[in-house]
Amino acid sequence: MFIYIVKRFALAALVLIVAVTAMFLMIRAVPGDPVSIMLGPRATPELKASLIAQMALDQPIWKQLLIYYGDLLQGDLGVDVFSGRSVADIVFQQLPYTIEMISLSVLWSATLGIALGAYAAAHPNTIIDRVAAALSVSLVAAPAFVVALLALLIFAVKLQWFPAIGAGEGFWGRLNHLVLPSFAIGLSWVGYIARLVRASMLEVMGENHIRTARAFGISERRIVMSYALRIAILPVVTVIGVGMGFLLSSAVFTEIVFARPGLGKLVIDSITTRNYPIVMGAVLVSTGLFVVSTALADLINAILDPRARSAD
Amino acid sequence: MSDTLLEIDNLSVDYETARGDLKALRDISFDVKKGEIVGIVGESGCGKSTLISSILRLTAPNTRFRQGEVRFKGDDLLTMPERQMRNLRGSDISIIFQDPMQTHNPVLSIGRQMVDIQHRTKVSKSEKRSIAAKMLAAVGIPDPEARLKQYPHEFSGGMRQRIAIAMALMSEPDLLIADEPTTALDATLEVQIIERLQELQREFHCAILFISHHLGVIAELCDRVVVMYAGAVVESGDVREIFHDPKHPYTRRLIECDPGHIKERARVLPTIPGEVPDLANLPDGCIFRDRCEQATDRCAQVPPLEKLKEGHFAACWLNHPEESST
Amino acid sequence: MAKSHSELSIILRGVAKDPLGLLGLIIVGMIVFSAIFAAWIVPYDPIGMNIPDRMQAPSLSHWLGTDSLGRDTLSRVIMGGQVALKVALPAVFGAMAIGLTLGMIAGYGPKWLDNFLMLFFDTVRSFPTVMFALAVVALIGPSLQTIVFVVMATSIPTYGRVARTQTLTLRNSEFILAERAMGASMTRILGVHMLPNIIGVLAVLAAMDIPTVIALEAGLSFLGLGVKPPTPSWGALLKDGYALIRQTPWLVVGGGLPIILATLGFTFLGESLRDVVDPKLRKNR
Numbered sequence: 001m002f003i004y005i006v007k008r009f010a011l012a013a014l015v016l017i018v019a020v021t022a023m024f025l026m027i028r029a030v031p032g033d034p035v036s037i038m039l040g041p042r043a044t045p046e047l048k049a050s051l052i053a054q055m056a057l058d059q060p061i062w063k064q065l066l067i068y069y070g071d072l073l074q075g076d077l078g079v080d081v082f083s084g085r086s087v088a089d090i091v092f093q094q095l096p097y098t099i100e101m102i103s104l105s106v107l108w109s110a111t112l113g114i115a116l117g118a119y120a121a122a123h124p125n126t127i128i129d130r131v132a133a134a135l136s137v138s139l140v141a142a143p144a145f146v147v148a149l150l151a152l153l154i155f156a157v158k159l160q161w162f163p164a165i166g167a168g169e170g171f172w173g174r175l176n177h178l179v180l181p182s183f184a185i186g187l188s189w190v191g192y193i194a195r196l197v198r199a200s201m202l203e204v205m206g207e208n209h210i211r212t213a214r215a216f217g218i219s220e221r222r223i224v225m226s227y228a229l230r231i232a233i234l235p236v237v238t239v240i241g242v243g244m245g246f247l248l249s250s251a252v253f254t255e256i257v258f259a260r261p262g263l264g265k266l267v268i269d270s271i272t273t274r275n276y277p278i279v280m281g282a283v284l285v286s287t288g289l290f291v292v293s294t295a296l297a298d299l300i301n302a303i304l305d306p307r308a309r310s311a312d
Numbered sequence: 313m314s315d316t317l318l319e320i321d322n323l324s325v326d327y328e329t330a331r332g333d334l335k336a337l338r339d340i341s342f343d344v345k346k347g348e349i350v351g352i353v354g355e356s357g358c359g360k361s362t363l364i365s366s367i368l369r370l371t372a373p374n375t376r377f378r379q380g381e382v383r384f385k386g387d388d389l390l391t392m393p394e395r396q397m398r399n400l401r402g403s404d405i406s407i408i409f410q411d412p413m414q415t416h417n418p419v420l421s422i423g424r425q426m427v428d429i430q431h432r433t434k435v436s437k438s439e440k441r442s443i444a445a446k447m448l449a450a451v452g453i454p455d456p457e458a459r460l461k462q463y464p465h466e467f468s469g470g471m472r473q474r475i476a477i478a479m480a481l482m483s484e485p486d487l488l489i490a491d492e493p494t495t496a497l498d499a500t501l502e503v504q505i506i507e508r509l510q511e512l513q514r515e516f517h518c519a520i521l522f523i524s525h526h527l528g529v530i531a532e533l534c535d536r537v538v539v540m541y542a543g544a545v546v547e548s549g550d551v552r553e554i555f556h557d558p559k560h561p562y563t564r565r566l567i568e569c570d571p572g573h574i575k576e577r578a579r580v581l582p583t584i585p586g587e588v589p590d591l592a593n594l595p596d597g598c599i600f601r602d603r604c605e606q607a608t609d610r611c612a613q614v615p616p617l618e619k620l621k622e623g624h625f626a627a628c629w630l631n632h633p634e635e636s637s638t
Numbered sequence: 639m640a641k642s643h644s645e646l647s648i649i650l651r652g653v654a655k656d657p658l659g660l661l662g663l664i665i666v667g668m669i670v671f672s673a674i675f676a677a678w679i680v681p682y683d684p685i686g687m688n689i690p691d692r693m694q695a696p697s698l699s700h701w702l703g704t705d706s707l708g709r710d711t712l713s714r715v716i717m718g719g720q721v722a723l724k725v726a727l728p729a730v731f732g733a734m735a736i737g738l739t740l741g742m743i744a745g746y747g748p749k750w751l752d753n754f755l756m757l758f759f760d761t762v763r764s765f766p767t768v769m770f771a772l773a774v775v776a777l778i779g780p781s782l783q784t785i786v787f788v789v790m791a792t793s794i795p796t797y798g799r800v801a802r803t804q805t806l807t808l809r810n811s812e813f814i815l816a817e818r819a820m821g822a823s824m825t826r827i828l829g830v831h832m833l834p835n836i837i838g839v840l841a842v843l844a845a846m847d848i849p850t851v852i853a854l855e856a857g858l859s860f861l862g863l864g865v866k867p868p869t870p871s872w873g874a875l876l877k878d879g880y881a882l883i884r885q886t887p888w889l890v891v892g893g894g895l896p897i898i899l900a901t902l903g904f905t906f907l908g909e910s911l912r913d914v915v916d917p918k919l920r921k922n923r
Binding site for chain 3: 014015018019022023134137138140141142143145146149150152153157158245246248249252253256257267268271279282283286287
């Protein structure tokens with residue numbers, strides 16, 4: 001089991017390194033003088049010089065890369081050009097807002113999706129099942145940011161049930177501000193998860209060990225919840241882990257629509273101002289998040305499914 | 313009368329399909345007494361699966377019980393309320409399935425599963441675990457307490473089947489149904505499992521309904537045997553009697569073709585020519601007619617299952633002398 | 639040629655039999671039609687400003703109202719469809735072509751090449767698409783071509799993986815082995831024999847991918863990093879609507895509904911296609 005974890009993280013680290021290096025090189029490959037682009041018309045010679053020294057822009061590329069990685073390993077993501085604050089500070093300050101939004105979205109959509117999927121599997125081919133199937137397909141189709149905009153329009157602007165802007169204060173305040181955004185992000189997942197669970201459940205319920213459980217008089221309720229669902233959920237874990245990239249993309253837009261602080265807004269703002277260190281930092285962290293979530297999903301999978309632990 | 317545990321009485325079961333009704337069981341009758349070991353012999357499609365699922369009442373949605381009763385300790389299982397039926401499953405009636413590799417839930421530990429099936433007993437969880445451990449020891453699994461924490465994929469096929477036996481016998485059932493328990497195992501394992509089963513049967517005194525197509529095992533283990541073909545009982549009775557003096561052509565052919573029985577070396581193993589009939593389109597008359605070398609005109613009528621002597625029933629016109637025609 | 643014609647008609651008929659597939663086919667047909675003939679259908683000039691008529695709510699003369707510059711929303715919606723397809727189709731087909739080639743090479747070629755390409759695919763996939771798109775747009779600057787490029791690049795791994803899997807499966811199938819025994823060259827095997835079998839699956843993937851691409855383009859335009867104004871794009875409509883959400887909410891509807899409709903249509907079509915193509919593939923084997 002331990003070797004398994006190590007292997008997964010090693011692979012994740014490799015992907016991360018390749019991604020970061022590519023990003024780094026891409027930025028450096030931009031035509032034109034990066035310094036002037038970043039500092040714009042405000043660039044005084046002193047500012048330029050300090051920036052060049054700070055970002056080691058006068059060194060050959062490979063050396064720059066090495067320096068960057070060196071800093072990275074020490075937890076230093078560079079310094080913000082304009083404010084002087086550490087990029088790591090800025091990014092990690094915004095991160096929790098994004099994480100809470102994504103977590104809530106996954107939580108509600110997975111719970112509802114699993115419940116619907118299990119129900120549909122228990123009552124297959126009824127009208128409800130077929131309607132749910134069509135609905136699932138349609139819901140998956142609507143892109144999150146369009147849903148977000150429409151939700152904003154209907155529920156925040158017109159009906160005024162929920163706030164339109166910001167992240168809120170305090171537990172209930174923040175929760176209130178999270179309702180519409182997590183609704184928008186989670187909506188397309190509910191249908192997807194429900195279909196996945198339905199198919200998975202139908203497959204599991206037909207397997208021999210379920211027959212054994214019935215033959216020993218175990219109640220149908222217990223069979224569905226503890227024996228079948230436990231296996232049927234496994235694909236959902238993987239799907240969510242792998243879907244983190246997609247979730248992050250949805251998060252970016254949703255944060256803009258609802259004017260929420262977070263990683264997405266940070267990236268957009270810093271791109272507009274050509275604030276490369278922050279762009280790098282934010283993209284790095286979000287890629288890292290994605291890599292971590294895939295590895296985490298694998299881990300959860302191994303915990304839930306003992307068979308996965310022995311697999312090399 | 314109270315000696316009889318299970319009575320199958322004129323049971324007929326169909327499956328409704330798009331092609332028509334599949335007549336899986338037709339007028340099946342036999343019984344099992346307390347502590348008795350009854351074997352069921354027959355090739356694929358003879359109706360054994362339908363029989364088992366009917367006894368346990370775990371049938372497919374398109375199953376139709378056309379006639380007959382399945383009486384267990386006097387009560388008809390086919391009309392019993394589901395709640396009562398569920399009470400019997402895994403406590404009075406237990407089952408061992410054919411494929412040990414698929415029979416256990418892969419994500420729950422063996423201990424958890426063995427504790428779950430004790431859901432009717434009102435003892436503490438640790439008590440249930442120790443009962444489970446004792447049972448594992450009884451079937452020959454070493455270091456049972458530790459192994460309770462393990463998962464099915466950590467056991468070999470033979471051990472999984474032992475675990476299945478342990479699970480089935482844990483509640484000390486009155487009737488154990490063994491559905492080809494050794495078919496998926498190799499010969500050496502088979503011997504071990506059968507021996508273990510015999511020991512346990514002597515200890516627990518349960519009746520066993522043992523389904524197999526391995527005649528040697530049937531002869532070794534069973535007191536009586538029921539021979540089934542394409543949904544009908546063609547012969548039944550005392551096991552020594554049947555094997556020594558079979559009264560139905562199908563039984564005779566089965567014995568002849570059994571690899572264990574063949575005395576001389578031969579290039580080509582004998583088989584029964586022809587195919588099992590289509591259960592949706594049954595021919596008239598005796599079910600074995602199309603594959604029987606000794607078929608006559610009389611066979612155009614279904615022969616009744618007649619008692620030929622004490623403990624020996626057969627359904628074949630050859631056992632009935634020709635009536636002299638006037 | 640006759641063969642591929644009848645193949646196509648069989649597929650279309652299969653799709654049409656499925657109610658959702660038929661719906662998808664109709665929707666997609668409408669979108670494609672209006673995209674092609676946009677210039678002739680639009681009731682007003684989608685780009686021309688018309689200040690006196692600005693910010694009008696939906697009415698008989700302007701079915702979807704007007705925006706802050708007096709432009710008719712409906713016209714912009716129709717033209718937006720053309721823009722959406724102008725981005726989506728080249729991007730998807732480009733990604734499909736490249737992904738297909740790379741995937742086939744990965745599946746058919748030596749192991750080291752396979753490993754390398756797979757690592758490449760996984761890395762590209764591991765970027766959250768939008769972040770990647772934003773980063774590239776930030777570097778190169780927004781334009782139609784940039785978007786097409788970005789969208790294409792992020793889609794390649796999807797096609798690549800599927801093509802690779804299919805190639806690996808087919809590689810050891812009997813008819814391929816027979817061809818190799820007869821001395822067919824790699825290009826011939828890949829091009830003439832594997833390709834038709836893989837294309838079916840990829841076509842389904844493409845149909846399902848188009849909505850994603852449309853959404854991506856719309857998203858980028860919404861952020862102001864997409865097609866340059868005054869080119870109408872559904873995303874741009876959303877942007878304008880969002881900026882003045884209390885005054886011109888109809889713009890949000892006008893931008894949002896076509897996107898949802900398009901995604902629905904292509905998704906229904908894609909799902910139906912998959913049901914038709916998949917069992918056929920199995921039968922052909």
